[in-house]
Amino acid sequence: MRPRSGPTVEHRVLAARLRILRERAGVSLQAAARALDAHPATVRRIERAETGLDARQVRVLLDRYEVPEAEAEPIITGLGAANLPGWWHRWRDAMEPWRQEVIGLESSASLVRTWHPALIPELLRTPAYAAALDRTLYPADTGAQLNRRVELLQERQRRLEGRGAALWALVPAAALYTRVGGPEVMTEQWAMLAGAADQPHLTVQVMPLDSPPHPMTAVPPLHLLRVPAPEIGDRAILEAPGGRVDIIDEPGAVMDLRIRLDAACAAAPHPGSPLPEVR
Structure with a gap:
């Protein structure tokens, strides 16, 4: 997990994509949180790039949003880079x-x-x-x-x-x-x-x-x-x-x-x- 030093733009982009995909699928914060067995605040923090992007959580969310694999794969692949600390760390x-x-x-x-x-x-x-x-x-x-x-x-x-x-x-x-x-x-x-x-x-x-x-x-x-x-x-x-x-x-x-x-x-x-x- 990336040490907290302010999110990189790569992290912000993936977080924003997760929000866009949830809204496109018509899934509420509460429903997304139930899929994670977590509080809605957890989903909100993920979408605001306020916490590291956990691969398991992201995969669960993508499945809940019924995202096609061709669209989900670049997001999963990009998690490693998004979780790296910025140069300013x-x-x-x-x-x-x-x-x-x-x-x-x-x-x-x-x-x-x-x-x-x-x-x-x-x-x-x-x-x-x-x-x-x-x-x-x-x-x-x-x-x-x-x-x-x-x-x-x-x-x-x-x-x-x-x-x-x-x-x-x-x-x-x-x-x-x-x-x-x-x-x-x-x-x-x-x-x-x-x-x-x-x-x-x-x-x-x-x-x-x-x-x-x-x-x-x-x-x-x-x-x-x-x-x-x-x-x-x-x-x-x-x-x-x-x-x-x-x-x-x-x-x-x-x-x-x-x-x-x-x-x-x-x-x-x-x-x-x-x-x-x-x-």
């Missing part, structure tokens, strides 16, 4: 539980759109900027723990670029003036953003300080993930005040946030425009 000690869920989706996303109202968005941070910020955000962490957080971020950035995924960030100019670390840290971070136009997978727009209020004004950090799997819709991750993180999968709510971000990007200077001078 080795960094579990450096992550909050919600971040494991987010990285599980992010690691298969073809497009990540991101916004932060006051800081450089996470996936654009240099190691020095990230380390300086983490020392403030996690004052109880040891040096080794802080290093692990930075290592994880660098691995996320490498994997995003390595698989050809696109990152599109809207950055408020105020973030360029929010000093994180010393002047050298900020100079390096500014240079990284200035060079983003030369990176084919990066799109960076900077909202000027003198811009009027726009649709993302005062909106907490937001990340929109496009996962190219028909069983999984787009996700929105909203980092709410007080440390709460909402992972939103309701299509209408995700669309509303996308429209807000689209409108804000339309109001910002075109990607590749010169960054404001920061002294």
